[in-house]
Amino acid sequence: MSSSRSPFDLPHRLSLSAQTAAAIRKAIEQGLWEGHVPSERRLCDVFKVSRPTVRTALHALAKEGWLEIRQGCRNRILPRRKQAATPRNRVIGVISAEPVSQLAHASFNGVTALRTTLADHGFATEMLVCQANRPSTQRRKIEAFVREHRVHGCVLMSVSKEVQQWFMEHGVPALVLGSCHPSVRLPSIDVDNQSVCRHAVGVLLGKGHRSVALVLPDTQMAGDLASETGFLEGVQRHPQKEEITAVVIRHDGTALHLSSRLDVYFRSATPPTGLLVVKPWHVFSVILYLLKRGLTMPDTVSLIARDQDQLFSTVLPSIAHYPFDDHTMARRLSRLVLKLVNEGGLPAEPHLIFPRHFPGESVKPPRGHA
Amino acid sequence: MSSSRSPFDLPHRLSLSAQTAAAIRKAIEQGLWEGHVPSERRLCDVFKVSRPTVRTALHALAKEGWLEIRQGCRNRILPRRKQAATPRNRVIGVISAEPVSQLAHASFNGVTALRTTLADHGFATEMLVCQANRPSTQRRKIEAFVREHRVHGCVLMSVSKEVQQWFMEHGVPALVLGSCHPSVRLPSIDVDNQSVCRHAVGVLLGKGHRSVALVLPDTQMAGDLASETGFLEGVQRHPQKEEITAVVIRHDGTALHLSSRLDVYFRSATPPTGLLVVKPWHVFSVILYLLKRGLTMPDTVSLIARDQDQLFSTVLPSIAHYPFDDHTMARRLSRLVLKLVNEGGLPAEPHLIFPRHFPGESVKPPRGHA
DNA sequence: TCCACTGGTAATACGATATGAGCAGCTCCC
DNA sequence: GGGAGCTGCTCATATCGTATTACCAGTGGA
Secondary structure, eight states, rough: OOOOOOOSOOOOOOOOOHHHHHHHHHHTTOOOOOBOOOOOOHHHHHHHHHHHHHHHHHHHHOOOOOOOOOOSOOOOEEEOOTTTTOOSSSSSEEEEESSSGOHHHHHHHHHHHHHHHHHHHHHHEEEEEOOSSHHHHHHHHHHHHHHHOOSSSEEEEOOOHHHHHHHHHHHHEEEEEEOOOOTTOOOOEEOOOHHHHHHHHHHHHHOOOOOEEEEEOOOHHHHHHHHHHHHHHHHHHTTTTGGGGGEEEEEEEEHHHHHHHHHHTSSSSSSOSSSEOSHHHHHHHHHHHHHHHHHHHTTTOEEEEEEOOGGGGGGOOBBOOOOOHHHHHHHHHHHHHHHHHHOOOOSOEEEOOOOOOOSSSSSSOOTTTO | OSSSSSOOOOOOOHHHHHHHHHHHHHHHTTOOSSOOOOHHHHHHHTTTHHHHHHHHHHHHHHHHTTTEEOOOOEEEEOOOOOOOOOOSSEEEEEEEEGGGSSOOHHHHHHHHOOOOOOOHTTTTEEEEOOOOOOHHHHHHHHHHHHHHHSEEEEESSOOHHHHHHHHHHHHHOOOESOOOTOOOOOOOOEEOOOHHHHHHHHHHTTTTTTEEEEEEOOOOOOOHHHHHHHHHHHHHHHGGGGGGGEEEEEEEEEHHHHHHHHHHHHHHSSSSSSSEEHHHHHHHHHHHHHHHHTOOOTTOOOOOOOOOOOOTTTSSSBBBBOOOHHHHHHHHHHHHHHEEEEEEOSOOOOOEEOOOOOOOOOOOOOOTOO
């Protein structure tokens, strides 16, 4: 782990186009050109770079309001309003739906690493906890936060669709940590929950389970939607799909409600013998439910966790789950955020992490299976 | 067309390794390192680049005559000119027996808060993970660490007695986060585990339990010794002490060993009906053991956790434990460390935190108790 | 000797950049 | 008015640097 503020100069890692943009910006500020900037091909000559590089630089400048780009015309330099528009601070906002202290360990670790890296590059971080109250209240809080801190950009952690949309519509640079809603186009970085769940249900069915359930908190989070999709895909793809009972057990996140929902299914004619559980803490809720009901794991019920937790691999029986490397995740995240703030934006595409599969002892063939 | 000097700033187009080389060169010039540069892998962390990049940079520097590179040896800094011995850096060392990512959430949170506070006061922090191998290896690592970083002081997290002694003997300012060994006189800040365990055993006995056990990892950590003392005190103080069976179940921290130790006691004539379990993750190991054995909680076995965990209060049945306020702890810790480094020392006295008692649903009178 | 650390090397994947060719819109001169 | 010659736009492809992951080899302390 490195220090909070590094005594070293870090390599700045600016892309060539970002460097070019800076050079062009400076030339404009100094008034080296009148009215228009030179043509793309000319700029290539001047700055000794290739055309795609010049083009990305120009478009970055256009997004910053320095230029107007129109096909066929020369790129017009916009009259500069006296700097009033962008005296942004070197601050990154981190917006989370949950208080940091309640985050899963891996996420907390990631946020910490991110803050450290950003600090090394001279960026402060500001947290906003934005729990799901009224959408309008939420919007007001976010607007106030962004305005007040004059953030360069924001990291959005498991926030609602509305919040994601707000950032998309207002053009504030943002990176979604977690998945984007299908309707939102923002850059994001997340575990590929869909593949994970597809794989996990394949494991259960492959072991011979014929009644499986996905235990899922009923938030409208994008990652959870993806999990459900993956789960159903996995069931669909199984060769003997006609004999399979597959249910999605939604709960509101409290142990009480979860346990009453589990009751419904475990008292039914075809109680699940294979569970796929979303979120580490709900894994423990489920285990305690089984303990209370006198069900055993893995003999009566097999269990796979969608996420990771330090405990899963150290307890006995160990719990099948999908770990990924904290450190790699943190590095990718930090690099993306730096790019986001250095270049004022990122392509709106998902960056997926593929966790490993940890088989664990919590999965066995169901009773009476050959 | 060619002018000898472009009026524009050209993109400098330095490769990442060249930038890294420049950064390392500067660090050497400033005398930030003594004798050797850090290892390649460490430099990767510091400068946030990959190993091939670091290697290219180091070899470039070697060609410039800054370094001598020899396989198997650390890369020696060649004497260029006498640098005045620099005073100590504004660096605080944090020494932990476990990797940070494996820390309990509360501890991790505390460390993070500490680093933030120190950073605000202009102190960097450096971590040293010092797992329990040979005492002499440990000592060497610590000596190298302290010398290399020229720390102002250190925070010692759950380290062995030997390490604590080293700091006492060498007069390096240190604060023990956790308890001091009886033989060591250093300032410390810790939860009052002795009182907590005394109280917890009182709760169990008060509910009517007559066979109680303390489940304890068999490290020679001071905090765990204090727990045992408190546990035995609590038993001693109970009015009907003659009927009581009280055992201390020591385990080596692995789920396998823990479960075999539990087996011994749960198969005995007087199986424990009340458990006091040290460390959150062992609580879960114990619960899974009960699950495997078909024992129920709290009906057959009552359970109290000595420590705190986010999950304890949210699962069902909730688990009796001893929470304390993260934030308060972090504040007290930061203040102590600042005082330590500002004044070059602290009185060698323990600062105790008294957690609250969270009753929880995991404690009930034993079966057959009126 | 063994173990834990050091640097050395290689294979692979990926992304940023460079290059070139061809397309489409706008201007201006003929 | 029309076309030459600008402009910016798009695509495919080649190349290089970097990141990642292994595994190997030398050193030095227990």
